[in-house]
Amino acid sequence: xxxxxxxxxxxxxxxxxxxxxxxxxxxxxxxxxxxxxxxxxxxxxxxxxxxxxxxxxxxxxxxxxxxxxxxxxxxxxxxxxxxxxxxxxxxxxxxxxxxxxxxxxxxxxxxxxxxxxxxxxxxxxxxxxxxxxxxxxxxxxxxxxxxxxxxxxxxxxxxxxxxxxxxxxxxxxxxxxxxxxxxxxxxxxxxxxxxxxxxxxxxxxxxxxxxxxxxxxxxxxxxxxx
Amino acid sequence: xxxxxxxxxxxxxxxxxxxxxxxxxxxxxxxxxxxxxxxxxxxxxxxxxxxxxxxxxxxxxxxxxxxxxxxxxxxxxxxxxxxxxxxxxxxxxxxxxxxxxxxxxxxxxxxxxxxxxxxxxxxxxxxxxxxxxxxxxxxxxxxxxxxxxxxxxxxxxxxxxxxxxxxxxxxxxxxxxxxxxxxxxxxxxxxxxxxxxxxxxxxxxxxxxxxxxxxxxxxxxxxxxxxxxxxxxxxxxxxxxxxxxxxxxxxxxxxxxxxxxxxxxxxxxxxxxxxxxxxxxxxxxxxxxxxxxxxxxxxxxxxxxxxxxxxxxxxxxxxxxxxxxxxxxxxxxxxxxxxxxxxxxxxxxxxxxxxxxxxxxxxxxxxxxxxxxxxxxxxxxxxxxxxxxxxxxxxxxxxxxxxxxxxxxxxxxxxxxxxxxxxxxxxxxxxxxxxxxxxxxxxxxxxxxxxxxxxxxxxxxxxxxxxxxxx
Numbered sequence: 001x002x003x004x005x006x007x008x009x010x011x012x013x014x015x016x017x018x019x020x021x022x023x024x025x026x027x028x029x030x031x032x033x034x035x036x037x038x039x040x041x042x043x044x045x046x047x048x049x050x051x052x053x054x055x056x057x058x059x060x061x062x063x064x065x066x067x068x069x070x071x072x073x074x075x076x077x078x079x080x081x082x083x084x085x086x087x088x089x090x091x092x093x094x095x096x097x098x099x100x101x102x103x104x105x106x107x108x109x110x111x112x113x114x115x116x117x118x119x120x121x122x123x124x125x126x127x128x129x130x131x132x133x134x135x136x137x138x139x140x141x142x143x144x145x146x147x148x149x150x151x152x153x154x155x156x157x158x159x160x161x162x163x164x165x166x167x168x169x170x171x172x173x174x175x176x177x178x179x180x181x182x183x184x185x186x187x188x189x190x191x192x193x194x195x196x197x198x199x200x201x202x203x204x205x206x207x208x209x210x211x212x213x214x215x216x217x218x219x220x221x222x223x224x225x226x
Numbered sequence: 227x228x229x230x231x232x233x234x235x236x237x238x239x240x241x242x243x244x245x246x247x248x249x250x251x252x253x254x255x256x257x258x259x260x261x262x263x264x265x266x267x268x269x270x271x272x273x274x275x276x277x278x279x280x281x282x283x284x285x286x287x288x289x290x291x292x293x294x295x296x297x298x299x300x301x302x303x304x305x306x307x308x309x310x311x312x313x314x315x316x317x318x319x320x321x322x323x324x325x326x327x328x329x330x331x332x333x334x335x336x337x338x339x340x341x342x343x344x345x346x347x348x349x350x351x352x353x354x355x356x357x358x359x360x361x362x363x364x365x366x367x368x369x370x371x372x373x374x375x376x377x378x379x380x381x382x383x384x385x386x387x388x389x390x391x392x393x394x395x396x397x398x399x400x401x402x403x404x405x406x407x408x409x410x411x412x413x414x415x416x417x418x419x420x421x422x423x424x425x426x427x428x429x430x431x432x433x434x435x436x437x438x439x440x441x442x443x444x445x446x447x448x449x450x451x452x453x454x455x456x457x458x459x460x461x462x463x464x465x466x467x468x469x470x471x472x473x474x475x476x477x478x479x480x481x482x483x484x485x486x487x488x489x490x491x492x493x494x495x496x497x498x499x500x501x502x503x504x505x506x507x508x509x510x511x512x513x514x515x516x517x518x519x520x521x522x523x524x525x526x527x528x529x530x531x532x533x534x535x536x537x538x539x540x541x542x543x544x545x546x547x548x549x550x551x552x553x554x555x556x557x558x559x560x561x562x563x564x565x566x567x568x569x570x571x572x573x574x575x576x577x578x579x580x581x582x583x584x585x586x587x588x589x590x591x592x593x594x595x596x597x598x599x600x601x602x603x604x605x606x607x608x609x610x611x612x613x614x615x616x617x618x619x620x621x622x623x624x625x626x627x628x629x630x631x632x633x634x635x636x637x638x639x640x641x642x643x644x645x646x647x648x649x650x651x652x653x654x655x656x657x658x659x660x661x662x663x664x665x666x667x668x669x670x671x672x673x674x675x676x677x678x679x680x681x682x683x684x685x686x687x688x689x690x691x692x693x694x695x696x697x
Contacts, residue, residue: 187600
């Protein structure tokens with residue numbers, strides 16, 4: 001993917017840029033809001049990673065508002081040291097698609113960038129999600145594996161749906177917390193792991209090929225190959 | 227610490243001091259007192275004057291009017307002759323020698339009476355005059371009423387008021403002295419009042435100055451008279467106690483931050499340094515760095531929690547308040563933490579009503595309820611029980627309570643459990659930052675309520691209840 005990173009802190013920018021390049025992406029970097037806006041408006045990017053507070057008169061929120069005003073719909077991920085929920089809401093209302101609070105683990109950033117960048121631009125009204133022999137029917141809200149119907153609770157269904165929609169991508173615990181439970185706080189325990197392991201019990205137990213994989217230091221991934 | 231007495235009223239040195247004195251509340255109260263006192267005295271004097279000197283005047287006027295009416299009756303009955311007779315009759319019967327009469331004919335000639343000539347300034351019919359007239363050759367002060375009788379005849383009836391005027395002068399003199407006395411009393415009273423006011427305010431003012439100078443231990447002495455000044459002093463003392471407690475809390479927080487953030491930073495630093503020193507083994511180097519990152523993550527979580535508490539305490543998120551039904555929110559939280567309870571073999575039971583409406587911040591309330599559950603699950607042994615309940619109390623109060631079958635807290639620990647970074651000695655071994663209940667308390671207060679910790683029934687265990695007010 002072609003990614004524009006607008007970040008004024010040289011060290012953070014270097015670290016993020018290096019990591020994204022190692023993950024196989026092309027990264028352009030701008031050190032202030034004005035240059036960032038110029039680049040974003042004149043070139044084609046798959047995703048913008050913006051610091052919320054930028055020098056040079058144009059901050060992250062202004063930048064996104066300007067782009068959206070021009071009809072540019074490139075997905076935007078905010079990076080911010082402002083953790084207050086109101087700040088998050090402000091960022092998302094301006095047109096941001098995701099919000100990541102500093103300090104962050106690189107794995108978290110990468111997972112979110114890839115989730116945003118590979119998001120289907122057209123929300124195809126898929127009625128079925130499939131991976132290997134696991135099938136999820138979104139209309140009848142049933143899950144089958146190898147033709148056998150699995151008993152799944154509503155919340156587990158949403159958890160599995162989120163994993164399936166991002167099949168082959170890392171989904172972090174925080175992303176699950178935000179997207180599946182809509183919680184924007186620290187639950188203090190590893191309770192997400194408990195939920196995932198319960199789901200895993202239901203869909204992987206008794207089958208020789210596990211589908212839900214733990215990605216060390218990052219999160220979870222559902223994929224067909226081992 | 228003794229503070230030298232500070233004079234409240236500096237010697238009025240110059241114009242500014244005078245203005246300050248004139249603007250002072252003591253002066254204004256004193257002035258008000260003096261005005262009221264003098265005003266009351268003046269009113270009293272006025273009433274007295276009306277009742278004495280005024281009454282004398284009115285008596286004279288009434289007597290003159292009656293006398294004149296009688297004489298005019300005679301005029302109508304018998305003309306000038308009868309009237310002259312009547313006047314002469316009255317003069318002869320006047321033993322006090324105060325009566326004055328004059329009847330003049332069409333040419334102005336005297337027909338009867340004891341006045342030498344018609345009094346000046348009494349040309350009109352029905353005129354009242356007071357002045358010096360000549361009666362039988364002697365000058366006297368008199369009050370005179372005149373009437374035109376028609377055909378050029380005129381009648382003047384009067385009384386010598388010399389005696390009454392003397393009485394009046396005497397009265398006036400008395401009033402003058404009384405007025406002087408009243409002013410002196412008013413001034414003295416005002417001065418006493420001002421002094422008393424200052425004396426009662428002085429302790430409060432001196433305490434305030436001492437506090438402003440940095441001595442927070444000072445309190446306003448209370449006289450024990452249970453009056454307004456005592457109430458003012460008590461109010462100030464309550465305020466100072468609260469400020470003291472806040473200062474104490476701030477000091478406590480900075481100590482706690484120093485300890486709870488510095489300790490993991492020091493630990494991470496030590497580990498990294500150690501790993502650098504014996505960098506021979508790549509595996510241990512890697513492990514040390516991973517541990518270092520984990521320590522940093524822990525620090526940033528504590529930091530995040532502190533910021534969240536500060537957000538709730540500052541009430542900065544009132545903007546996020548919206549009407550919500552607590553029941554589905556609590557059911558979600560219970561389901562979320564229920565997985566953790568199940569994994570540890572604990573029984574989490576939930577007892578919620580049909581609906582529970584409230585105006586509040588959904589995200590913060592969910593986090594607070596989550597913290598209560600997390601706490602309960604953490605301190606309850608395997609196989610224990612945790613119970614989440616919510617109910618409405620009265621019309622607009624709501625209680626969210628979590629009860630566990632853990633070891634509970636001692637009353638001393640319960641009193642301190644809401645403090646930031648407080649951890650009961652028994653809980654030091656369990657992971658946690660000591661901020662969970664602080665957040666619950668901050669959220670409860672933000673919603674106009676409080677955090678109440680009690681012993682579970684039946685004991686042992688802890689019952690932590692968030693009481694939420696009408697928002």
